[in-house]
Amino acid sequence: xxxxxxxxxxxxxxxxxxxxxxxxxxxxxxxxxxxxxxxxxxxxxxxxxxxxxxxxxxxxxxxxxxxxxxxxxxxxxxxxxxxxxxxxxxxxxxxxxxxxxxxxxxxxxxxxxxxxxxxxxxxxxxxxxxxxxxxxxxxxxxxxxxxxxxxxxxxxxxxxxxxxxxxxxxxxxxxxxxxxxxxxxxxxxxxxxxxxxxxxxxxxxxxxxxxxxxxxxxxxxxxxxxxxxxxxxxxxxxxxxxxxxxxxxxxxxxxxxxxxxxxxxxxxxxxxxxxxxxxxxxxxxxxxxxxxxxxxxxxxxxxxxxxxxxxxxxxxxxxxxxxxxxxxxxxxx
Amino acid sequence: xxxxxxxxxxxxxxxxxxxxxxxxxxxxxxxxxxxxxxxxxxxxxxxxxxxxxxxxxxxxxxxxxxxxxxxxxxxxxxxxxxxxxxxxxxxxxxxxxxxxxxxxxxxxxxxxxxxxxxxxxxxxxxxxxxxxxxxxxxxxxxxxxxxxxxxxxxxxxxxxxxxxxxxxxxxxxxxxxxxxxxxxxxxxxxxxxxxxxxxxxxxxxxxxxxxxxxxxxxxxxxxxxxxxxxxxxxxxxxxxxxxxxxxxxxxxxxxxxxxxxxxxxxxxxx
Numbered sequence: 076x077x078x079x080x081x082x083x084x085x086x087x088x089x090x091x092x093x094x095x096x097x098x099x100x101x102x103x104x105x106x107x108x109x110x111x112x113x114x115x116x117x118x119x120x121x122x123x124x125x126x127x128x129x130x131x132x133x134x135x136x137x138x139x140x141x142x143x144x145x146x147x148x149x150x151x152x153x154x155x156x157x158x159x160x161x162x163x164x165x166x167x168x169x170x171x172x173x174x175x176x177x178x179x180x181x182x183x184x185x186x187x188x189x190x191x192x193x194x195x196x197x198x199x200x201x202x203x204x205x206x207x208x209x210x211x212x213x214x215x216x217x218x219x220x221x222x223x224x225x226x227x228x229x230x231x232x233x234x235x236x237x238x239x240x241x242x243x244x245x246x247x248x249x250x251x252x253x254x255x256x257x258x259x260x261x262x263x264x265x266x267x268x269x270x271x272x273x274x275x276x277x278x279x280x281x282x283x284x285x286x287x288x289x290x291x292x293x294x295x296x297x298x299x300x301x302x303x304x305x306x307x308x309x310x311x312x313x314x315x316x317x318x319x320x321x322x323x324x325x326x327x328x329x330x331x332x333x334x335x336x337x338x339x340x341x342x343x344x345x346x347x348x349x350x351x352x353x354x355x356x357x358x359x360x361x362x363x364x365x366x367x368x369x370x371x372x373x374x375x376x377x378x379x380x381x382x383x384x385x386x387x388x389x390x391x392x393x394x395x396x397x398x399x400x401x402x403x404x405x406x407x408x
Numbered sequence: 409x410x411x412x413x414x415x416x417x418x419x420x421x422x423x424x425x426x427x428x429x430x431x432x433x434x435x436x437x438x439x440x441x442x443x444x445x446x447x448x449x450x451x452x453x454x455x456x457x458x459x460x461x462x463x464x465x466x467x468x469x470x471x472x473x474x475x476x477x478x479x480x481x482x483x484x485x486x487x488x489x490x491x492x493x494x495x496x497x498x499x500x501x502x503x504x505x506x507x508x509x510x511x512x513x514x515x516x517x518x519x520x521x522x523x524x525x526x527x528x529x530x531x532x533x534x535x536x537x538x539x540x541x542x543x544x545x546x547x548x549x550x551x552x553x554x555x556x557x558x559x560x561x562x563x564x565x566x567x568x569x570x571x572x573x574x575x576x577x578x579x580x581x582x583x584x585x586x587x588x589x590x591x592x593x594x595x596x597x598x599x600x601x602x603x604x605x606x607x608x609x610x611x612x613x614x615x616x617x618x619x620x621x622x623x624x625x626x627x628x629x630x631x632x633x634x635x636x637x638x639x640x641x642x643x644x645x646x647x648x649x650x651x652x653x654x655x656x657x658x659x660x661x662x663x664x665x666x667x668x669x670x671x672x673x674x675x676x677x678x
Contacts, residue, residue, distance in 0.1 A: 090568055090570075091568055091569055095568070151567075153537075153546075153547070154546065177568050178549070178550060178566070178567040178568045179567060179568060181533050181534075181537075181549070182537055182547070182549045182567075184534075185500065185533075185534040185536075185537035185538045185541070186537050186538065186540070186541045186547075188501065188534075188538070189501065189504070189537075189538045189541040189542065190541065192629075193501075193629050194499060194501055194628070194629030194630035195500070195501070195534060195630070196532075196630060197500075197530075197531065197532035197533060197534055198531065198532070198533075211633065214530075214532075215531065216529055216530050216531060216635075217417075217528065217529060217531075218528065218531075219638070220637065220638075221635055221636070221637060221638075222635070222636055222637075222638055223632050223633075223634070223635040223636075224632070224633040224634050224635075224636075225630050225631065225632050225633065226630070226631050226633055227629055227630050227631070228631055229629060230629045268545075268546035268576060268577070268580075269546050269548060269574050269575070269576045270560075270574065270575040270576070271572065271573075271574060272562070272573040272574060272575055273572070273573045274570050274571070274572045274573075275570065275571050276569060276570055276571075277566065277569045277570065277571050288669055288670075289669060289670055313670050314670050314671075314672075315670070325590070331587075337528070337531075338443075338525070338526075338585075338586040338587065339587070345669045346666060346669045346670075356528055357442060357528065367662075367665065367669070368642070369658070375646065380646075381644065382642065383642065383644060384642050384643055384644065384645065385643075385645045385647060385658065385662070386644060386645070386646045386647070387646075387647045387648075387654055387658070388646060388647070388648045389648070389649070389650075389651050389654060390651065393651040394651045394654060394655065396651070397651040397652050397654070397655040398655050398658075400655075401655045401656070401659060402674075404676075405659070405663075405674045405675070405676060406672060406674070
């Protein structure tokens with residue numbers, strides 16, 4: 076019997092298709108990995124009325140798309156999607172399964188890995204193939220301060236969830252050819268144990284802070300609520316946005332939607348001014364992608380000062396006021 | 409109710425080795441993972457409204473006992489501490505396996521398992537869903553609000569950009585959003601009780617009757633090849649002195665750079 080062509084699978088996470096391109100990014104990376112291992116790239120799509128996505132995935136690099144269509148799969152359901160994925164993976168034995176690290180992906184993939192008795196690496200920011208042909212998964216730890224390279228040597232498939240934005244999608248090519256394999260819903264599918272009462276798309280929140288090239292971020296070191304307001308003036312002069320740490324928001328010096336950190340907003344400004352921020356990892360994980368960093372703190376040993384391009388040892392509020400004064404002078408001239 | 413806790417290195421004071429730029433884990437002070445505290449708070453709020461009994465459970469080296477004392481001080485009724493050399497080096501696959509066996513033996517009649525949404529060290533967010541799988545119960549991640557009704561639990565959460573209302577029957581596992589269930593401060597009275605009581609049960613792999621080859625590093629399907637620090641090419645220029653002087657120096661050195669980014673001419677001579 077001829078040896079089966081190995082398969083690299085990408086879970087088709089099409090919800091929020093236009094905002095969330097992670098599936099396309101993964102198809103692109105899977106393509107590179109397939110080139111190194113002689114595998115083919117397969118997308119896996121569950122749902123109802125998914126033909127549009129099948130076409131999109133082929134246009135973005137899938138050689139084959141497995142489709143399981145049924146009314147019961149119309150909504151993302153962890154229980155049902157896990158059961159269908161388990162059944163399909165047992166039939167086809169893929170070498171690798173990649174899942175976008177969306178909210179759903181991070182709930183779905185761990186259970187699939189458990190059912191298949193294999194390892195899973197979370198929120199990867201790098202994927203490669205080593206000399207033994209194993210998938211090398213690069214995962215962040217400590218808010219991106221450390222990276223670890225992880226392999227899954229003994230069990231199959233090798234599984235990873237991957238952070239959106241890590242890879243570049245291949246430009247679409249509607250002439251690309253791909254095979255569509257329709258798979259019937261597995262028999263004896265369990266009942267969904269979670270009942271969906273309602274689901275509504277949240278109005279897209281403002282992305283202003285995340286997308287701003289200039290951010291002025293303040294911590295408790297600003298001293299008080301009224302002093303914290305000086306940062307608004309500075310941000311206005313710089314044409315930027317104001318961000319805040321969690322303690323500042325809890326003290327009600329700033330609104331919750333300005334909170335920057337690991338579980339909050341991730342910002343990537345070209346220049347970040349950081350005032351009176353100690354640099355707790357829950358905060359710094361949200362600023363790891365900032366470009367030029369200017370930090371102001373009385374304490375030269377604060378963690379935030381160590382990760383700055385320019386560390387200013389002084390009172391945060393006084394430097395803020397001096398900057399406002401100097402900027403006004405320079406912007407007038 | 410069961411609350412799963414983890415000890416992580418103290419985040420604000422990570423002892424970085426200045427020579428190698430890596431983290432000296434053995435010198436790091438431990439603390440309760442912040443997200444786990446939110447899970448414990450959720451359990452305390454539920455007990456306040458509906459009664460019940462809270463068991464906190466953790467797995468880790470002996471020093472992990474500290475966070476169980478803290479959990480008792482916050483109000484947990486009793487604690488299970490899984491500590492055994494055979495358990496070390498575990499990935500999420502075997503961590504969830506080990507926790508599940510302990511839960512089945514010591515608190516199998518639970519209604520609810522609560523976990524934090526992720527940890528600050530390895531950040532996988534995988535143990536919660538995998539533990540639910542091991543216990544054969546439904547799981548819901550990132551819960552923002554929950555309401556216990558007579559027969560079911562009603563949950564509100566945001567998943568990707570959808571606001572979902574879900575209903576699930578106990579027993580189930582919930583991971584709790586870090587933006588809700590803000591943890592209470594540890595009361596002084598609680599602190600005293602926490603250190604005087606003997607409510608911590610230490611559990612070894614043998615107590616769980618599990619094959620040591622199935623747990624710890626040996627049983628883990630994933631392997632860490634290496635850990636490294638992404639090299640940041642930061643110059644780390646330090647400026648000191650009077651604020652006015654510092655700001656002048658800042659502009660002298662970086663006015664072109666800053667001006668380019670904000671697209672304004674910052675040159676003094678204009």
